[in-house]
Amino acid sequence: MTTSSPSSATSGYAGEILPEDAWKRLAAEPNAKIIDVRTQAEWSFVGVPDLSSVGKQVLLVSWQVFPTMVRNDAFLAQVEAHGVKKDDVVLLLCRSGVRSRAAAELLTAQGYQAAWNITDGFEGPHDGDKHRGDVAGWKAAKLPWAQG
Numbered sequence: 001m002t003t004s005s006p007s008s009a010t011s012g013y014a015g016e017i018l019p020e021d022a023w024k025r026l027a028a029e030p031n032a033k034i035i036d037v038r039t040q041a042e043w044s045f046v047g048v049p050d051l052s053s054v055g056k057q058v059l060l061v062s063w064q065v066f067p068t069m070v071r072n073d074a075f076l077a078q079v080e081a082h083g084v085k086k087d088d089v090v091l092l093l094c095r096s097g098v099r100s101r102a103a104a105e106l107l108t109a110q111g112y113q114a115a116w117n118i119t120d121g122f123e124g125p126h127d128g129d130k131h132r133g134d135v136a137g138w139k140a141a142k143l144p145w146a147q148g
Helices: 019-028 040-045 075-081 099-109
Strands: 015-017 032-036 089-093 114-118
Touching: 015 019, 019 032, 019 089, 019 114, 075 099, 089 099, 099 114
Parallel strands: 015 114, 032 089, 089 114
Antiparallel strands: none
């Protein structure tokens, strides 16, 4: 499995993983889970990964609360409520990879052994026209997704 950069002692989480490699892990590893840490508005209006072909569901747990975008103090409790175990492979996804990295760092600090940040998130960076979804990330990789 290829990852874009493994963790070091200073990164605070397992490392960065490309969307395509995250998909392969979800398909191949029974204990691999994906947590989408974006907001309800993003899930509804932008879409979410569709894991039905690998017999799994995306776990929806916001890192920040819309519209104030303050950190979700219940994040860890909500992850635990979804049944995520500390020895599961946890693949974290946001819009561009920033919120999911922070979530991976928190989970690692709480004893999760394999919290990965999905590189470039669901939509990736802007293209030349300031649109997302075509340059990098889950959508640009043509991985399955659905819109609410």
